[in-house]
Structure formats: C-alpha cells, structure tokens
Amino acid sequence: MRIKRITDNILDTMFYLSGLFNLILNxxxxxxxxxxxxxxxxxxxxxxxxxxxxxxxxVIIGLLIGIVIISQITSLVGVGRGELIGKILVWVVIRELGxxxxxxxxxxxxxxxxxxxxxSMNVQGEIASIEMMGIDPERYLIMPRITALxxxxxxxxxxxxxxxxxxxxTVTSIFWGxxxxxxxxxxxxxxxxxxxxxxxxxxxxxxxxxxxxxxSQGLKVSxxxxxxxxxxxxxTMQSLFxxxxxxxxxxxxxxL
Amino acid sequence: MITLECASLxxxxxxxxxxxxxxxxxxxxxxxxxxxxxxLRIFTGLTRLDSGRIFLFGKEMSxxxxxxxxxxxxxxxxVLNNGGLISNLKVRENIMxxxxxxxxxxxxxxxxxxxxLDKIGYDDDxxxxxxxxxxxxxxxxxxxxxxxxxxxxxxxxxxxDGLSPDIRGKVLETITAxxxxxxxxxxxxxxxxxxxxxxxxxxDIYILKKGKFYERN
Numbered sequence: 001m002r003i004k005r006i007t008d009n010i011l012d013t014m015f016y017l018s019g020l021f022n023l024i025l026n027x028x029x030x031x032x033x034x035x036x037x038x039x040x041x042x043x044x045x046x047x048x049x050x051x052x053x054x055x056x057x058x059v060i061i062g063l064l065i066g067i068v069i070i071s072q073i074t075s076l077v078g079v080g081r082g083e084l085i086g087k088i089l090v091w092v093v094i095r096e097l098g099x100x101x102x103x104x105x106x107x108x109x110x111x112x113x114x115x116x117x118x119x120s121m122n123v124q125g126e127i128a129s130i131e132m133m134g135i136d137p138e139r140y141l142i143m144p145r146i147t148a149l150x151x152x153x154x155x156x157x158x159x160x161x162x163x164x165x166x167x168x169x170t171v172t173s174i175f176w177g178x179x180x181x182x183x184x185x186x187x188x189x190x191x192x193x194x195x196x197x198x199x200x201x202x203x204x205x206x207x208x209x210x211x212x213x214x215x216s217q218g219l220k221v222s223x224x225x226x227x228x229x230x231x232x233x234x235x236t237m238q239s240l241f242x243x244x245x246x247x248x249x250x251x252x253x254x255x256l
Numbered sequence: 257m258i259t260l261e262c263a264s265l266x267x268x269x270x271x272x273x274x275x276x277x278x279x280x281x282x283x284x285x286x287x288x289x290x291x292x293x294x295x296l297r298i299f300t301g302l303t304r305l306d307s308g309r310i311f312l313f314g315k316e317m318s319x320x321x322x323x324x325x326x327x328x329x330x331x332x333x334x335v336l337n338n339g340g341l342i343s344n345l346k347v348r349e350n351i352m353x354x355x356x357x358x359x360x361x362x363x364x365x366x367x368x369x370x371x372x373l374d375k376i377g378y379d380d381d382x383x384x385x386x387x388x389x390x391x392x393x394x395x396x397x398x399x400x401x402x403x404x405x406x407x408x409x410x411x412x413x414x415x416x417d418g419l420s421p422d423i424r425g426k427v428l429e430t431i432t433a434x435x436x437x438x439x440x441x442x443x444x445x446x447x448x449x450x451x452x453x454x455x456x457x458x459x460d461i462y463i464l465k466k467g468k469f470y471e472r473n
Contacts, residue, residue, distance in 0.1 A: 133330065
C-alpha cells in the first residue's frame with residue numbers, strides 16, 4: 001500500500017515535470033507567433049507588468065542590498081581593502097544575489113497574477129471560448145507569458161546588479177573614503193565571462209521555470225473559483241523551490 | 257457541414273446521428289444545459305467521442321491535427337449564451353480578437369463592427385471591459401465577434417434567452433439577414449427551450465433524448 005503510494009507520487013511528479021517541459025518546449029516552438037498582433041499585445045502587456053512596472057522597486061532594492069553587503073564586507077575586511085571589497089561585491093551580487101532577488105521579485109509580483117488570471121479564465125470558460133475561435137491557447141496565452149517573464153527576469157537581474165554595485169561603491173566612497181578606482185580594479189579583475197554567463201543563465205532559467213509553473217498551475221484550475229487561491233499558493237511555493245534547486249545546480253556547474 | 261455518425265459518449269450520447277447541411281437552419285433541443293454545453297464542445301472538437309465519427313466540413317475530426325482543427329474552427333462562428341468574452345480585454349478587443357488573430361488584413365473591420373453592433377442594438381461602450389455589462393449585452397458583443405469572421409456555419413447557444421422582445425426582434429432580423437448573406441451558410445441553434453421554434457424557421461429540428469437525436473417535422 002505504502003509502496004504504491006510512493007510509486008504514484010513519483011509518477012505524478014514525473015508527469016507534472018514532463019508537462020512543464022512540454023509547456024516550455026511549445027512556447028519556444030511558438031515564438032514565431034509573436035508576429036500575430038493579439039499575441040504581441042499580450043507579450044507587451046506582460047513585459048510592462050512584470051518588467052517595467054517593477055523596475056523602480058527593483059533598483060531601490062538593489063541599491064539597499066548593495067549598501068548592506070558592502071557595509072558588512074568593509075566591516076569584515078577593513079577599510080583599506082578596496083580591491084577585495086570590489087571582488088567580493090562581484091561574487092556575491094553577480095553570481096548569486098542578482099538572479100536570486102530578481103527571481104523572488106518576479107515570483108512575488110507575477111506568479112500569483114498569472115496563475116490567478118489563467119485559473120479564472122479556465123473556470124469561466126474563457127479558454128474554451130478562445131479554443132472554439134480556432135485560437136491556440138498555448139500560442140495566445142502561454143507563449144507570450146513565458147517569453148515576457150523570462151525577458152523580464154533577465155532585465156530585472158541586470159538592473160538589480162547595476163544598482164547594487166553602484167550603490168555599494170558610492171556608499172563606501174562617501175562614508176569610508178575608499179577611492180572609486182580601487183573598487184573598479186577589484187571588480188574588473190574578478191568579473192569574468194563565467195560570472196556574467198552564470199548570472200545570465202540563472203536569470204533566463206529562473207524566468208522560464210517561474211513562468212511555466214505559474215501557467216501550468218493556472219491551467220490546472222477547474223470547477224470552482226475557490227480553487228484559484230490554492231493554485232496561486234502552489235505556484236508560488238513550487239517556483240521558489242525550483243529557483244533554489246536550479247540556483248544550486250548552476251552554481252555547482254559553473255564554479256565547482 | 258457537421259455530421260455525427262453513430263456518435264457515442266458515455267452517459268451522454270448513444271450511437272446518435274445528426275447532420276447540419278449547407279445552407280440549412282437547424283435547431284437542436286436538449287433537456288439540460290449540461291447536454292447543450294457538451295454538444296457544443298463535441299461540435300468544436302473540445303470533447304472527443306468514445307466511438308463513432310464526427311465530420312467537420314467533410315473531414316473526419318479525429319484525423320485532423322490541432323493546427324488543421326483550428327483552421328476549421330475559424331470557419332465556425334459561435335455565439336455563446338454568456339458571450340464568452342475575455343474579461344481582461346475591452347469589448348472592442350474581444351470583438352476583433354479572432355479577426356486580428358487569423359487575418360492580417362482587416363482594414364474595414366472597425367466599420368463592420370460598428371454596423372453590426374448598431375443593427376443588433378448594442379448600446380454600451382466598446383472601450384470598456386466586459387465585466388459590468390449585462391448578460392445580454394455580452395451576448396450581443398459575442399454575436400458581433402462571431403459574425404465579423406464571416407463564418408460558413410454559425411452555432412447559436414440559447415441566443416434568444418432573456419432578450420427583450422425589441423432586442424430579440426433586432427437580433428433575429430440580423431441573424432436571418434446574415435444567414436442569407438452568403439450562399440450555403442448554415443445556422444445551428446442549440447437550446448433547451450422549445451420557445452426557440454417560435455422565433456426561427458428551422459429546416460431541421462432535432463431533439464436529444466436518452467442519448468439519441470430524434471428528428472421532428
């Protein structure tokens with residue numbers, strides 16, 4: 001009985017993961033549909049909501065995190081070690097915190113919105129109505145969301161990293177009197193292709209996974225509108241879980 | 257245009273057959289709303305049959321790929337009872353959605369939309385979201401959306417339900433004119449209320465009972 005339950009759980013998980021993989025694969029296959037006006041409109045709306053509207057807050061969070069990190073590092077290694085501070089800032093912000101914080105902000109803002117929106121559309125028969133018009137929901141609803149959220153995650157990561165580094169350097173320059181050049185030397189020596197690639201790969205992968213999980217959970221809602229909150233909670237938790245798993249895997253691949 | 261051949265679906269259809277031919281006005285009366293909705297899903301390929309065959313414009317549906325099926329679906333206009341409008345799109349965007357999705361040249365669509373909406377008596381703001389609209393206005397917008405695609409077959413889902421006599425008259429007039437506008441265009445009315453037969457002149461009338469279609473003169 002217990003073995004059967006474990007086997008069922010494993011099969012369910014495999015089935016769910018293959019569903020997610022298919023959703024992502026189809027989204028990439030359907031990329032040419034972006035030339036269709038209504039699909040493009042959905043894509044731009046999503047970019048505006050997930051990327052542009054969040055930008056201001058992301059920059060502020062980046063600045064504050066940069067200040068916190070650099071204050072801690074300076075207290076730890078001492079004021080005269082500008083080069084080392086620059087290096088640590090690159091390692092911490094670009095390798096880890098940039099993609100991770102951008103993913104967390106995307107999860108907080110877009111996961112609930114997408115899963116609730118798709119869930120409500122499904123319950124109210126709007127997705128069936130779209131299909132009846134000969135419109136493929138994967139092209140019209142899913143692909144633009146996955147693409148837009150992925151691009152937004154990359155964009156937010158970039159702005160977060162820029163704000164964190166600039167904020168950190170400015171604060172140490174003003175309050176501790178560490179020359180700007182010392183930081184930049186440290187940063188430039190430690191900023192390799194591997195760092196930038198890891199950051200880019202992470203943000204791309206986080207964006208794709210978060211979007212696919214939100215869409216998948218939203219599409220699963222059926223029957224009653226009361227199931228929407230359950231779907232959004234599940235989508236949020238699963239997105240966080242996947243982000244941390246992939247973060248660990250990519251860090252191991254790039255820096256072990 | 258749509259043919260069901262000995263179609264079976266557990267607990268719903270039992271070797272049922274029906275044909276909606278070119279240029280005909282066909283009415284199908286069901287006993288429950290569930291049956292009506294399921295029939296609509298079967299006709300549009302959203303629900304698959306357990307056995308039997310369904311032909312859409314002469315092609316067997318089960319042999320069609322999803323892309324081909326979508327190609328056929330765009331030749332069917334569906335006027336849903338609740339309008340079937342997308343809640344986060346404005347009424348105008350809703351009406352134009354299938355047209356702008358399927359075709360890149362729709363330069364006179366705006367004008368056509370306004371003409372149709374005027375004819376059927378839609379008097380709400382097309383720049384508003386459909387949420388607060390009364391049910392019949394949503395249905396009228398859904399009607400405009402369906403006919404704008406100039407389909408070969410139009411399926412009407414309880415289209416006269418809850419309409420005032422004035423609006424019903426206008427809608428009926430537009431439906432009749434639209435049916436005759438293009439040669440061979442067929443209309444299929446799905447309803448639970450026999451009162452439907454007082455408004456339309458149906459060439460074929462089917463009643464769905466105990467899983468089978470019974471033809472009535």
